[in-house]
Amino acid sequence: MSQDSAAPTPPSEGDPAGRLIDYPRRGGPTVLRILLGAQLRRLRESRGISTEQAGYEIRGSHSKISRMELGRVGFKERDVADLLTLYGVSDPAERAPLLALAKEANTPGWWHRYGDILPSWFEVYLGLEEAASLLRTYELQFVPGLLQTEDYARAVVRLGYSDASDEEVERRVQVRTTRQERFTSPEAPTLWAVLDEAVVRRPLGGREVMREQIRHLIEVSELPNVTLQIVPFGAGGHAAAGGPFTILRFAEPGLSDVVYLEQLTSALYLDKPTDVDTYMRAMNNLCITAERPDETSRYLTRVLDEL
Numbered sequence: 001m002s003q004d005s006a007a008p009t010p011p012s013e014g015d016p017a018g019r020l021i022d023y024p025r026r027g028g029p030t031v032l033r034i035l036l037g038a039q040l041r042r043l044r045e046s047r048g049i050s051t052e053q054a055g056y057e058i059r060g061s062h063s064k065i066s067r068m069e070l071g072r073v074g075f076k077e078r079d080v081a082d083l084l085t086l087y088g089v090s091d092p093a094e095r096a097p098l099l100a101l102a103k104e105a106n107t108p109g110w111w112h113r114y115g116d117i118l119p120s121w122f123e124v125y126l127g128l129e130e131a132a133s134l135l136r137t138y139e140l141q142f143v144p145g146l147l148q149t150e151d152y153a154r155a156v157v158r159l160g161y162s163d164a165s166d167e168e169v170e171r172r173v174q175v176r177t178t179r180q181e182r183f184t185s186p187e188a189p190t191l192w193a194v195l196d197e198a199v200v201r202r203p204l205g206g207r208e209v210m211r212e213q214i215r216h217l218i219e220v221s222e223l224p225n226v227t228l229q230i231v232p233f234g235a236g237g238h239a240a241a242g243g244p245f246t247i248l249r250f251a252e253p254g255l256s257d258v259v260y261l262e263q264l265t266s267a268l269y270l271d272k273p274t275d276v277d278t279y280m281r282a283m284n285n286l287c288i289t290a291e292r293p294d295e296t297s298r299y300l301t302r303v304l305d306e307l
Helices: 015-023 028-046 051-057 061-067 075-087 092-104 111-113 121-132 149-161 166-184 195-199 206-218 273-290 291-305
Strands: 134-139 190-196 228-232 245-249 257-260 267-270
Touching: 015 028, 015 092, 028 061, 028 075, 028 092, 028 121, 028 149, 028 166, 028 195, 051 061, 075 092, 075 245, 075 267, 111 166, 121 267, 134 273, 149 166, 190 195, 190 206, 190 273, 195 267, 195 291, 206 228, 228 291, 245 273, 257 273
Parallel strands: 134 190, 190 228
Antiparallel strands: 134 245, 245 257, 257 267
C-alpha cells in the first residue's frame, strides 16, 4: 500500500475499546487490521506515547508501530497485549475484545486460496471491496470485474495473461465470479458504475461474447442496488480523462473513503480527504456528463442491435 493508503480515521476518544468487536465480519483481515490499528493509535495518542516508545515496548521500531496502526501488517497477540498494557488498558473486559480481534485479523480471507495467482496489492483491494457499502467506479477500457460475464472475463484474463494455462485462467475467472456473489445477496452493497462508450463498443472476446455481455449489463442495470451510466463519445473530454478509478465507502465510522487506482504491476490506495474530494468531484462530473441512468437500458439495446 502507498503512504496514503487506507489509513482510517480514528474513532473518537469517547468510544470504548471493545466497540470494534461489534464490527460486521466482512472484508476479512484487511479491514479488521485497519480498524484494530486505528484503535491502537487512538489509545497511544490519548496517553501521549510516541511511536518510538511503543516500538521499544514490543521490541520493534517506530516504523513497525506505524505499519501496525495503518493496518499494513498482521498482529501478534503478544504485541497487542504488551501495547494495551503500555496504554493503560488493564481491564480484562476491555482487553479481551481487542486481543480476540488481533487473532481474527490474522485469519485469511476467502481469496487466500488464490494467493498463488493474486498479487498482494490486489488482495488488499479485495478486502476493502468485501467491506464496502458503496462502490463508485469509472472504466474506460473494460467492463468492471463485478459486472463481467464468465466468457468476457476469460477474454480479459487471456489478454492480460497470455501465457496463463487454462487452469489458471479459470481460477482467475472464479475470483471475479466469487466477488460478484455479494452483489446479489440480501445485504448487497450499492454499485454505481460509469462506463466510457468505448467499453461497450470494443468487441472483446468476439461478437457473441460481447452480445452476451451487453445483455448482462442491461439485466444488472435493473437491479435496485446497481446504477449504470454510459459516457457517450459525443460528450467529448471530461474530468476523468486520466484513467479508471474506484471510490469505496464504508458504513463503519472507523473507515474513511478510499480511492483505488490500479496500475499494471501495483496499485495506489488514497484516503487523504483532498485526494478523495478530487476524485469524488470527477465522479460527480462524470455522472452529469453521462447518459441518465434511466436511459442506460435503451442505450445498451441500441448498441446490442448494432453488434
